[in-house]
Amino acid sequence: MTAFDATTIDSTRPRIGILTAGGDCPGLNAVIRGVVKSAYRMGYETLGFEGGFEGLVDPIRCRSLTPQNTSGILTLGGTILGSTNRGRFGVTVGEDLKLSLPEPMIEAVRQTFQKTQLQGLICVGGDGSLSIALELHRAGLPVVGVPKTIDNDLSCTAFTFGFDSAVNCATDALDRLHTTASSHDRVMVLEVMGRHAGWIALHAGIAGGGDVILIPEIPWSYEGIIAKIDDRRRMGKNFTLVVVAEGAELPSGAVVARESVQTDRQTLLGGIGNEISQQLNKRIEQEVRYVVLGHLQRGGGPTNFDRVLATQLGVHAVRLVVQKRFGEMVCYQPPQIDSVTIAEAVGELRRVPPDSSAVAAARAMGISFGDTLDYINPFLPE
């Protein structure tokens, strides 16, 4: 822990703050490096706040970040500043709860801005953390946002950094499951993260040659999955790979959660892979096993794509601060990095459109979504 010490701060340069909040993901350090290096070249000092928004208040925890002390972090997973999705700012948004920060908390943050003489604060986070940033902006504090999450569920940006790295990890898992599933004639169920959006399952399912993809956006049934397993057996394929998003709803409409909703947190999803494998084991002769990929998807270094995206987002976030475009969030609208208001970005979760080109392409190739549309080729005239 680095307690705030005004004497360690370079008083000759105007100051930009940065914090990383919410669940970590690959690419956070690449953003930090992009911010520090580009800010330094524009004459600014960067102060890194530790432990997400927690570092902003009593006790203030921050340290000066320089091109020297952030050298070599481009490829490093996690975040050198630490992060939390719990604590005093741990009020979440999204499917469960709406955010509201108590006034004394906002006042404490305001005092920290004054004490550290921040010209602007870059908040790197997902929808929960960016909603906190929005509250601070509405209270008159100069903040800008950088979208981060492996879930890829933020509006107004084609991709969040961290997503590609998570998909890479899930695809690698599918490649490995492929060989063992085919050796043992098994059905293997892979549960991946993504909260209430199916992006990771969809992209990994396509990239890893999955046979069945189950996502929250498309209702499915056990009969649908079994129809695909039977189809494959008829074609001489005695193994099947099922990829399921943790937030996919069971045919009953329920989601499977590790813990029930708590007052300060969203539902902790998880367990659907186990549930599906138990149900399939009751219904078919073939052996069914499951794997939960869990936090492996969040760990490790960023892919090349995420390194490039995260670096650009960091640099353009500094530009927003310098141009005093507070209340905005950098976003990726290929091929450009652009910006939108944070309010637009956190208004609604971005989920997989069931009629998207990726879903249609998967269906056209015979990938099953466990629903009744499986045998309809979306590209043939009705």
Ligand code: F6P
């Ligand atoms: O939002 C990122 C994410 O990894 C989700 O995919 C997952 O549901 C959640 O965070 C897990 O949170 P925690 O690390 O607190 O268990």
